[in-house]
Amino acid sequence: MSSLKFGTSGLRGLVSDLAGWPSYAYSLAFLRYLGVAEIVCGRRALLVGRDLRSSSPEIAGLVLAAAEAGGFEPVDCGALPTPALALAALEHRAPAIMVTGSHIPDDRNGLKFYLPTGEIGKADEAGILEAFLALREDDLLEFEALAEWKRPAVSFDATTPYVERYAAFFGPHALEGLTVGIYQHSSVARDILVDVLAKLGARTITYGRSESFIPVDTEAHRPEDIALLREWAGEGRCDAFVSTDGDADRPLVADAAGHVLRGDVIGLLTARHLGLSTIVTPVTSSSAIERSGIASSVRRTKVGSPFVIAGMEEGGRAGEAGIVGFEANGGLLLGSDIELFGRWLAALPTRDSVLPILAVLAEIAATQKTLSAIVDGLEAGFTAAHRLKEVEATASGPFLARLAEDEAYRRAFFRPVDDVEDVNRVDGVRTTLASGETVHYRASGNAPELRCYVEAASEEAATRLLEWGLGAAQAALDRS
Template structure:
């Protein structure tokens, strides 16, 4: 038995189940599949800053050498930087990262050269199962090293934004263990901001931009208490999800950051999962909104359909704030090419530059959307064997769903696109969904009133915990 499985974005599981031979075998299986898709025989390998990532990256590089591929060590860098380099070279890539999950877990994200699809995942699993019991020994050499991927990614944004785009702003950078912590200081300073680094960590910190840790919320509010910051920004571990707090330390929802990015870039078509709030439609930012299941592969697939159908200004974002750019855009006369993978740096820059260009604080800029109240949290240590039957019963047994939801209010409509999402007759939303990346059951709520949203979230967590036999905290 192994904890390794594909989730909403890549293969993840316990470090003890991934390190060594498993990482080598999954890399070999990926290369067997990638070799049928691309002409290049180069594998780029990047990693985040968690303790296990350097050794797992070495496993991947060694497996590539053993398979006869050129192995290139790109070092520690943001996932979107590695993805950009893979697209630039037409090469395959593996990012060693567990994103926001705890340090005892890690994972592999695959690119060939773009982000792999769910169909690719199935073929990689098939290739993995077909591997011989004994693989060629992994090469001892770590492969060639390069810093070009990070430099190319840095230049992408320095060339797209004016040198004074952030002039006059003082920005706090919550560094924790984000792989982009030094890059953020560099980029924002280069674009005119005064930057102040806070909270740098020596050990990995699992920052989840959808379910914030109380200690992170407290740190942001305390750091902003003296009023010196226009905003405080950060990312998750591999820098494909942004965290943006306003001048008083209040965190902007990820879907709000995505909408502000779409507004600043003039996006005409938005693609976003069902977990993003109804503000995607009600704000009127874009003429068209396309909803998908949760996971960047589904967002990318829908963006590709829109582009192929002739849509322009196509931008995707997830409820965690990660932005995927499907079409070329222009920022004050400067062009920015598509990057169809989740990215944290673009939404951070657009939120800050957009607020400055409009003469608004970050909080006031967000308020222009009229986004209402949306909250989310999770029950930890809920395996699929517990969450699956609960969600299936909610979806298929109307009498059970009506009885369970009665305390929240009468149900007006139900959506089963990803999990089970209820719209109540008074307009509020309650959405139950199993995480694709970890043994967690997530609860999402929307309401016009903050108190109502908080009440619904507490009720949803307690109710789900009771049904699956989990702790509500």
């Protein structure tokens, strides 16, 4: 049994299952799918990027070799943020593959596929799988004859246009007077953040650079990352702290005290700062999205950028303007071209970390308020989220199905905390209790994990509810 599967962010699995033939074969299948789908690639080039995890260079070499075997010019973009590669793919009307496992541990990796028109959707995943299953014995023999791919690929700088995109839009004085701490760890954007913040006038202080991969998750924060942020905040030198996950498509923002902002709060602040009026977001984002009044239209989706993109496209067809999508993990997708102070920014409908980071920091500079005061002004309520690790789909699936379909079981499960008021089954099982608190369980699309999200009236209540939610789920799984 292979661990490889398509989730919310491309093909993911153990390095031991992905390296070698699978990386080559899935890349070749993607390129053959492009031909079947009759997608025109002007330069007939494949752009390839990677993150900084230990297995990514080798896998990227296999992807480049598959490009040549598939009749495409292999173009090596090196280590760069996923949104930077996506931007280059859109601008040059070329397909792209990003080698990244995002925030998951170093023993795992993945491939994220981009069409010349943007991210692949669920129908494209099915087409790639069909092309993969249709690979011939000749393809395997050609791969086995490839002892090592030695032909140098064409190199291409896709990072500079990405940095200049934001430097030109925000301008050289947007962050003047701010001192920003950058948690660099193993983020592929660690040096880009220093560069772009400096171009916008901020002073930066770097922390925590690592040459080994650190699986920073911007949604389920590791206790050690929280402790580091609080330690650095104790120095009293920074107005805010910023970071990203491994491939820089999800932001991490913390205030001067080291308190990390929720992803939906980052999204709300970005929408307000940029004047965006249509918000598309999954059911995992809190009810503060509607309550804030920032958007005139809110569309709720399943978790995952393909679903958010589909929601943004529906909004566009309905004539809605100022479209932005974001997830509870903070990844922000810009669905409309926007103008601010006479400067234009083109849409980038893929998850990005740099735009929301800059928008939040620019809000601090523009309002001359502390970030904590700005967040308090939103009255966004309190949420918490975490996960149970090493929970395979064979265990999480039956648990979620029973919770969704068996009313008596559901009432008994939640009886220790409250009566059940409502159930949402759009993605996993989101239960609203009589008190208005919510508990949402869903299986991760990227790793063998069961995630739990809660919303409550206070931070203390949210913490207690999350602890109960994780414990109750673990007990139910242990009994099954």
